[in-house]
Amino acid sequence: MIKDTGKSKQTGEVWVFIQRYEKELEEASLEVLGKARQLAEKLQVAVAGIIVGEHSEGLAQHIIEYGAHRVYVLNSVYLRGYTSSAYTKALCSLIEDKKPSIMLMAATPQGRDLAPRIASKLRVGLTADCTDLRIGSYTDPKTGKKHNNILLQIRPAWGGNVIATIVNPQTRPQMATIREGMMKLPARNRAARGEVVHIQSDIERADIITTILQQQHVARTVNLKQAPIIVAGGAGLGTKENFQLVRELARLFGAEVGATRAAVDAGFSGHEHQIGQTGITVRPKLYIACGISGAVQHLAGMEESGRIVAINTDPEAPIFSIAHYGIVGDVREVIPKLIRNYRILSH
Numbered sequence: 289m290i291k292d293t294g295k296s297k298q299t300g301e302v303w304v305f306i307q308r309y310e311k312e313l314e315e316a317s318l319e320v321l322g323k324a325r326q327l328a329e330k331l332q333v334a335v336a337g338i339i340v341g342e343h344s345e346g347l348a349q350h351i352i353e354y355g356a357h358r359v360y361v362l363n364s365v366y367l368r369g370y371t372s373s374a375y376t377k378a379l380c381s382l383i384e385d386k387k388p389s390i391m392l393m394a395a396t397p398q399g400r401d402l403a404p405r406i407a408s409k410l411r412v413g414l415t416a417d418c419t420d421l422r423i424g425s426y427t428d429p430k431t432g433k434k435h436n437n438i439l440l441q442i443r444p445a446w447g448g449n450v451i452a453t454i455v456n457p458q459t460r461p462q463m464a465t466i467r468e469g470m471m472k473l474p475a476r477n478r479a480a481r482g483e484v485v486h487i488q489s490d491i492e493r494a495d496i497i498t499t500i501l502q503q504q505h506v507a508r509t510v511n512l513k514q515a516p517i518i519v520a521g522g523a524g525l526g527t528k529e530n531f532q533l534v535r536e537l538a539r540l541f542g543a544e545v546g547a548t549r550a551a552v553d554a555g556f557s558g559h560e561h562q563i564g565q566t567g568i569t570v571r572p573k574l575y576i577a578c579g580i581s582g583a584v585q586h587l588a589g590m591e592e593s594g595r596i597v598a599i600n601t602d603p604e605a606p607i608f609s610i611a612h613y614g615i616v617g618d619v620r621e622v623i624p625k626l627i628r629n630y631r632i633l634s635h
């Protein structure tokens with residue numbers, strides 16, 4: 289364990305802000321850490337996790353086991369609960385002191401709140417909601433100047449119709465938030481060892497402009513990210529009552545229920561079930577798409593599924609271009625047949 293001397297060092301490191309809820313780490317941050325490690329290896333620099341708050345010793349080791357060479361633990365009585373202003377100030381001070389080259393966060397509600405505040409305070413570029421990150425070069429078309437080893441920030445743009453690569457070659461750190469589920473959770477290496485640097489943050493009472501009266505943690509009831517099988521329904525189900533067929537098939541297969549945005553907007557299912565660009569990204573072993581057209585915004589969240597089965601009345605529906613198995617038919621007839629036959633076969 290190291291106590292920081294407060295002397296400024298330009299680290300050029302790749303940083304990941306690791307979110308926590310009390311003594312638990314947010315899995316989405318660990319997914320980002322796996323990607324950060326790859327980027328750091330390419331740049332031949334260290335990857336560091338930044339964690340805020342007390343009782344972080346065990347958590348710091350946990351972060352090292354998921355790929356960090358170093359963990360900065362920021363401490364202060366004023367950082368006990370998340371508040372935008374205090375966390376922004378504490379992290380900006382740390383960044384200005386250590387000068388990482390890249391700063392990443394998971395695009396969770398907290399990451400989406402914190403990252404733009406830091407970027408705006410430091411006057412650096414930020415790309416929100418990236419789906420991939422790489423290290424590469426970029427030549428400025430105006431000046432002809434080539435920038436090597438910069439962060440290529442990749443995300444869908446224009447309503448998902450193009451995949452944009454965004455760079456911010458002028459300022460540091462290069463900042464990005466990454467959509468949940470886009471990066472694979474790295475394997476945990478319990479033998480990994482790293483450095484833990486404790487830093488007493490200089491924030492003061494005056495930096496806290498909000499008071500947390502109460503915190504409520506609502507556990508997720510839908511676990512789409514971990515589900516090996518997902519049965520998803522779209523607008524093609526037609527009514528809320530028909531959407532029950534999707535739930536019934538899912539129950540039979542021990543699967544989670546997914547939905548398109550059109551199905552959610554129509555009130556067939558809750559938003560927590562939405563898969564796609566503005567929902568959850570999933571990679572189950574089996575994805576059964578029922579009455580789903582296959583819009584790019586939906587495909588963005590499920591096209592990496594192991595096996596895709598699509599049921600649709602329209603043989604030209606785009607979902608068939610990525611499906612491994614296609615059934616051209618009415619979901620109101622096909623799903624009951626699947627249920628019946630599965631029951632017969634499993635008896």
Ligand SMILES: Cc1cc2nc3c(=O)[nH]c(=O)nc-3n(C[C@H](O)[C@H](O)[C@H](O)COP(=O)(O)OP(=O)(O)OC[C@H]3O[C@@H](n4cnc5c(N)ncnc54)[C@H](O)[C@@H]3O)c2cc1C
Pocket residue numbers: 447448521522523524525547548549550551562563564565566567568578579580581582583584585586589599600601602605617618619620
């Ligand atoms: C910025 C932005 C973000 C978005 N984010 C998301 C997102 O995260 N997730 C998402 O899903 N969408 C998202 N969308 C919406 C997306 O563009 C599509 O509108 C949506 O995915 C369509 O859903 P759907 O396939 O259920 O409906 P539709 O496109 O209406 O398709 C219904 C399909 O059902 C078929 N069908 C009809 N009746 C039957 C039947 N009886 N049996 C079998 N098949 C039948 C039809 O042939 C059709 O192919 C987003 C859009 C924008 C602009």
